[in-house]
Amino acid sequence: MIAKNIDFSLSSGELAAIVGINGIGKSTLLRTLGKVQPKLSGEIIINGKPLNSYGPRELAAQISVVLTEPIASKNMTVLELISLGRQPYTNWIGTLSDADQSKIKESVQLMALGDLQHKKCHELSDGQLQRVMIARALAQDTAIILLDEPTTHLDLYHKVQILKLLKKIVRQTNKTILFTSHEIEMAIQLCDKILILDNGENPFERPTELIAQKRFEKLFPADTIEFDAATASFRISKGQ
């Protein structure tokens, strides 16, 4: 089943997650919001303007994305890859201005990539590459950053590292970040808002509010997984 009737809005300076079971349409929703794929129905408004009325370059200055698909060429250096984030602003051949350079430097610093910046992307670990991809999105300097499962394939430490970095970006730059995730417990701790795709009301609220409304209890079948509101964590159901 794919979730229907999704309605939510985000303001600047908010870190929000989309959670839900496999196949419910988290990625589809996120990719639709980023115009990576055409929308099935409904309306998406950014800064009071419908998504479809944005030209390619205009939209590139509004929304940046970090997707799950691997990049086509990993033979770029970290700095080259991050520099590509400046494309919406550079001239016909992509010359970097001083402003571009300083924006790139800023992203490198914020993502703590100073030591890695001259490495080739194929030399990086998954966690490092994910940080580079986020730095690239940051260099694009958009009000909105969309990330599709940014913590998949990472160990616990790196999952937390990435999510805390996202939090830091939101606090420091007042950007809006929306990401899909299976790390519901971490999202509860770190996000300002969470959108639960549960094929019902698809609530979008603050995590504490969602817990109070017992929204997480219905996310998974109760005979397999139960939600403990006191610790805001999931447990394997006892019995059978």
Next chain:
Amino acid sequence: MDKPLKYRIPFLLLLLVLVVCFVFNISLGSVSIPFKDTLNAVFYGNVQNEPWAYIIWNYRIPKAFTALLVGSGLALSGLLMQTLFRNPLAGPFVLGISSGASLGAALLIMGSSLFSGVLAFGFVTNITLAIASSLGSFLVLLAVMTVASKVKDTMALLIIGLMFGSITAAVVSVLSYFTNAEKLQQYVYWSFGSLGNLSWSQLSLLTGIILIGTLLGIASIKTLNALLLGENYARSLGVDLKKSRYIIIIAMGLLAGGVTAFAGPIAFIGLAVPHLTRQIFNTTDHKILVPAVLVYGAIIMLLCDTVAQLPNSASVLPINAITSILGAPVVIWLLVRKQKMVF
């Protein structure tokens, strides 16, 4: 992208090698002309020996220019293809452009005996051959592009290009089967490739085609760099994918189609040169790769041609065989060390 200086010295060296190869290529041939006289003829235009001047100006210099254009054109079209299709094994033969040209040439040479009376082809000259093969490659490219507008996935487009290539190759086989020995021989000679048959006027036409293709390629540099991330990322960076894909495909068609029309199907340059260039410059930035493959392609083609003309002997080896003999080991080498392949 931040250090153009780093690439300036190897690039200047490459240009120097190009000039040396060009002069070297002109100085060697079946008639031995002293190197000093060659230099005199090229740079000052005065040679005592009339036949020598004639050979240099009407045969060797056009041939060297053709080699230069053919090498640059094929190499750039190969680079465009490899980046657009994100496939290190893409080359001008992949989109069916070269097979389209072969089909055009085959229809002109061998089709006339089959459909005599139905299709009244004129007699076969260099010019009609060039027209027929340009038409062939253009038609196949048009067919591929029509399909491309319906297909969103570039990988699917690659396979469609290969399928069109198979169809045209099959038609050529059927034509070859039914034609007579003389015409078959003529077609086989065309498929060997040749750099030496172009007059100055044909050469200027080829120059124009390569120039337009190259300019379109240069205009696509920024898009090509964005495509290194993949199509979805490129779109998110503000690239108008549909438009830029067409521009790149047209550039590839002009470059590969133009070359094949005038010089026959020349293998491997388009596939191998971009890889060799990446090995030297160790970058993926098309601001460096595009000019580098142009120069490198020209150098390799001039060298291949120098080998093919077997200096001081009357016979000439087929250029296509020489490029393949040099190119195939490169492809094998690339596949063997695939893990470390620079792409």
